Amino acid sequence: MEFFKNTKFDFIGKRKIAYTVSIVLAVIGLVSIISKGGLNLSIDFVGGTLIQMKFEPMPGMEEIRKVLADNGLKGAQLQHFPKESEIIIRVKKGEQITEEVSPDTAAQASGETQSYGETRSLAAFSETAAASPRMGSVEKKFNDMFSAAFPGAKIGIIRAEMVGPSVGKKLLSQAVWALFWGMIGIMIYVGWRFEFKYSAPAVLALLHDVFIVTGLLTLFNMEIDMTIIAALLTIVGYSINDTIVVYDRIREKVKMYARDEIGKVMNVAINDTLGRTFITGLTTIIVLLCIFFFGGEVIHSFAFSLLLGVVIGTYSSIFVASPLVYEWDKRYRKAR
Amino acid sequence: MRRNQWRIILIVGVVAVSVWAIYPPQEKIHLGLDLLGGMHLILEVDTSKLQEGVTAYEAVDRALMVIRNRIDQFGVVDPLVQRQGDNWIVVQLPGVKDPQRALDIIGKTALLEFKLLDEEGDLDSALKNPEGMPEEDEVLYDREGKAFLIKKETLLTGSALSQARVELEEFGRPSIGFEMNPDGAKKFARITRRNVGKFLAIILDGKIYSAPRISEEISGGKGKITGSFNIETANDLAIVLKAGALPAPVQIIEKRVVGPSLGEDSIRKGLFASALGLLLTMAFVVFYYKLSGLVADFALALNLVILLGAMAGFKATLTLPGIAGMILSVAMAVDANVLIFERIKEEIAAGKSPYPSIAAGYKRAFPAILDSNLTTLIAAALLFQFGTGPVKGFAVTLTLGILISMFTAIIVTRVIFDESVPRDAERLSI
Numbered sequence: 001m002e003f004f005k006n007t008k009f010d011f012i013g014k015r016k017i018a019y020t021v022s023i024v025l026a027v028i029g030l031v032s033i034i035s036k037g038g039l040n041l042s043i044d045f046v047g048g049t050l051i052q053m054k055f056e057p058m059p060g061m062e063e064i065r066k067v068l069a070d071n072g073l074k075g076a077q078l079q080h081f082p083k084e085s086e087i088i089i090r091v092k093k094g095e096q097i098t099e100e101v102s103p104d105t106a107a108q109a110s111g112e113t114q115s116y117g118e119t120r121s122l123a124a125f126s127e128t129a130a131a132s133p134r135m136g137s138v139e140k141k142f143n144d145m146f147s148a149a150f151p152g153a154k155i156g157i158i159r160a161e162m163v164g165p166s167v168g169k170k171l172l173s174q175a176v177w178a179l180f181w182g183m184i185g186i187m188i189y190v191g192w193r194f195e196f197k198y199s200a201p202a203v204l205a206l207l208h209d210v211f212i213v214t215g216l217l218t219l220f221n222m223e224i225d226m227t228i229i230a231a232l233l234t235i236v237g238y239s240i241n242d243t244i245v246v247y248d249r250i251r252e253k254v255k256m257y258a259r260d261e262i263g264k265v266m267n268v269a270i271n272d273t274l275g276r277t278f279i280t281g282l283t284t285i286i287v288l289l290c291i292f293f294f295g296g297e298v299i300h301s302f303a304f305s306l307l308l309g310v311v312i313g314t315y316s317s318i319f320v321a322s323p324l325v326y327e328w329d330k331r332y333r334k335a336r
Numbered sequence: 337m338r339r340n341q342w343r344i345i346l347i348v349g350v351v352a353v354s355v356w357a358i359y360p361p362q363e364k365i366h367l368g369l370d371l372l373g374g375m376h377l378i379l380e381v382d383t384s385k386l387q388e389g390v391t392a393y394e395a396v397d398r399a400l401m402v403i404r405n406r407i408d409q410f411g412v413v414d415p416l417v418q419r420q421g422d423n424w425i426v427v428q429l430p431g432v433k434d435p436q437r438a439l440d441i442i443g444k445t446a447l448l449e450f451k452l453l454d455e456e457g458d459l460d461s462a463l464k465n466p467e468g469m470p471e472e473d474e475v476l477y478d479r480e481g482k483a484f485l486i487k488k489e490t491l492l493t494g495s496a497l498s499q500a501r502v503e504l505e506e507f508g509r510p511s512i513g514f515e516m517n518p519d520g521a522k523k524f525a526r527i528t529r530r531n532v533g534k535f536l537a538i539i540l541d542g543k544i545y546s547a548p549r550i551s552e553e554i555s556g557g558k559g560k561i562t563g564s565f566n567i568e569t570a571n572d573l574a575i576v577l578k579a580g581a582l583p584a585p586v587q588i589i590e591k592r593v594v595g596p597s598l599g600e601d602s603i604r605k606g607l608f609a610s611a612l613g614l615l616l617t618m619a620f621v622v623f624y625y626k627l628s629g630l631v632a633d634f635a636l637a638l639n640l641v642i643l644l645g646a647m648a649g650f651k652a653t654l655t656l657p658g659i660a661g662m663i664l665s666v667a668m669a670v671d672a673n674v675l676i677f678e679r680i681k682e683e684i685a686a687g688k689s690p691y692p693s694i695a696a697g698y699k700r701a702f703p704a705i706l707d708s709n710l711t712t713l714i715a716a717a718l719l720f721q722f723g724t725g726p727v728k729g730f731a732v733t734l735t736l737g738i739l740i741s742m743f744t745a746i747i748v749t750r751v752i753f754d755e756s757v758p759r760d761a762e763r764l765s766i
Contacts (some may be wrong), residue, residue: 183719241712279624286620
């Protein structure tokens with residue numbers, strides 16, 4: 001059995017169709033990002049609090065929303081996992097929730113406020129109290145809040161995350177810089193091993209993949225968190241790998257048929273790699289589908305973004321990275 | 337056999353070392369907090385509140401040491417305490433049972449000060465009119481919230497302490513007894529001699545714990561802190577006093593607590609899904625490439641064993657993004673064999689006999705494998721250099737995975753083909 005044996009698709013001739021598809025996808029992504037007021041960044045990057053709780057028995061979501069609203073957390077996002085009897089509550093920075101100082105200092109501070117009003121010494125005192133963080137816990141606050149509202153229920157907190165905004169900003173900028181230097185490195189290597197005309201298209205195709213996947217994730221209302229960044233990095237790795245394999249075949253064929261028209265030669269090369277592209281893509285997708293369906297909620301979004309990325313990365317190697325080399329070549333020849 | 341002798345020895349050796357490195361897996365494979373449960377913290381050292389003559393760099397170094405000491409005495413297996421950036425400290429406590437208590441121990445500044453009570457001053461007027469308070473005085477509170485007028489001058493700090501331990505008072509109430517180093521004891525004796533009859537306040541992190549009257553000179557450098565402690569809080573306080581004070585207050589700017597049940601759950605599901613995916617991939621490869629596919633599958637299995645061995649050997653931590661790196665490297669290992677097999681098929685289709693086809697297939701697939709792997713390797717290396725935390729974990733597994741997959745997919749499979757396909761073979765199961 002063999003897939004895609006002796007195919008003769010005219011990829012280069014039909015490249016305008018591929019460009020249209022890419023542009024449409026990119027525009028869909030851009031429009032969804034703009035219409036939703038920017039990327040849906042998670043608390044990993046904007047700062048905030050995440051609490052994952054288990055309830056037995058599970059109250060209705062509306063009741064939980066009401067409890068949150070009553071406690072001044074109207075804007076909190078609520079995610080429900082009925083199978084596990086769990087919920088995740090996300091409160092982004094800006095919503096009023098801060099780590100409290102330990103109960104005894106807190107009580108003391110409020111006591112002082114009643115008896116003495118806002119004196120200077122008190123202000124100085126609360127400053128030191130805040131600076132030496134015997135952190136009281138957000139966990140406790142949530143626990144108390146729900147125990148009071150649902151006295152009969154067993155409540156457990158299984159994950160609590162609290163991120164200050166400065167950490168998130170730094171993480172995000174570091175990830176973006178890592179990606180930037182990664183792409184520069186790829187450009188230099190490809191320019192050296194192949195020809196310079198291959199390197200810019202390779203990196204453009206990578207940017208294409210990252211942008212479209214990010215746009216589609218936004219379209220599907222998915223939050224961009226650290227796991228998604230890891231997924232985007234994985235997509236870059238997969239996509240460049242795929243692109244280089246196609247480039248390798250083009251490089252080989254161009255050497256063999258130096259006299260033929262380059263578009264024709266590229267078509268032959270891309271058709272030759274179709275079987276391999278299909279098999280590698282298929283095996284990767286099999287693994288990802290398993291993780292998507294059976295891997296549990298923690299890596300669900302991760303597997304989903306990778307699925308998108310593998311499809312788009314494979315597509316871009318054939319329909320974006322290679323035709324762009326052709327464009328580059330054509331222009332370069334004309335100029336001579 | 338002769339030709340491949342050294343390669344076979346190398347392969348067997350590498351696999352043996354890997355198995356040895358992994359065994360027993362519960363101890364050798366370090367799981368990240370996202371998989372194991374535990375607490376992850378980023379602390380910011382407030383470098384605006386430094387003592388004189390201490391640079392920010394030194395302060396963070398000192399804070400690192402103090403926090404490490406405290407955690408060691410608290411007793412956590414495999415803690416991680418390291419500097420990140422200019423004034424951040426990352427603390428990871430895998431499997432910690434009582435995150436809140438750990439947090440209290442780590443975050444406490446634990447600045448112990450001895451100051452005199454200002455008995456002549458008028459506390460009430462100082463509270464009503466803070467502006468009119470004498471320059472050298474300040475108002476501090478005790479644990480019940482009662483206000484005291486205290487002289488600002490610090491006579492002695494906790495750095496004079498050499499020892500702190502829990503002691504039981506009458507009625508079994510715990511207190512913390514401390515001993516001073518010789519220099520501190522001398523100073524303490526001088527202070528008590530000069531101030532007989534006055535009240536000496538023992539202040540911890542700006543809060544008065546006790547203010548006993550000095551009845552006579554205390555020369556031995558011993559003292560105690562009393563207060564409404566229970567055994568646990570007294571013990572924790574002794575730990576932080578012994579480990580020393582933080583040079584500046586620290587602020588918790590990131591805190592992640594993952595319960596062990598969530599960790600267990602994600603490991604179980606993640607392992608099941610990965611294993612299922614791997615099995616299906618292997619089945620597909622055999623289905624498509626027949627016996628040759630079996631060779632590729634064997635290489636893939638070795639790839640995983642060696643990768644885990646390398647991770648155990650380098651003491652790398654397996655996190656969720658790390659698993660992503662593994663998945664990508666497995667995909668690339670499969671890809672390398674697919675590239676080789678497709679080339680072999682092409683050679684056979686062009687009319688060559690199997691044995692030379694295999695040689696040609698490996699030779700012609702090699703540039704594609706090398707270039708695609710090296711490009712990804714470059715990206716991974718830069719991610720490692722510039723990335724942090726999770727990105728770094730991803731980069732490490734990916735880098736190891738790529739190097740190992742090149743070894744198994746190219747060298748291991750080649751040796752098997754060489755040894756099992758006769759030179760005059762007419763057919764190849766591929």
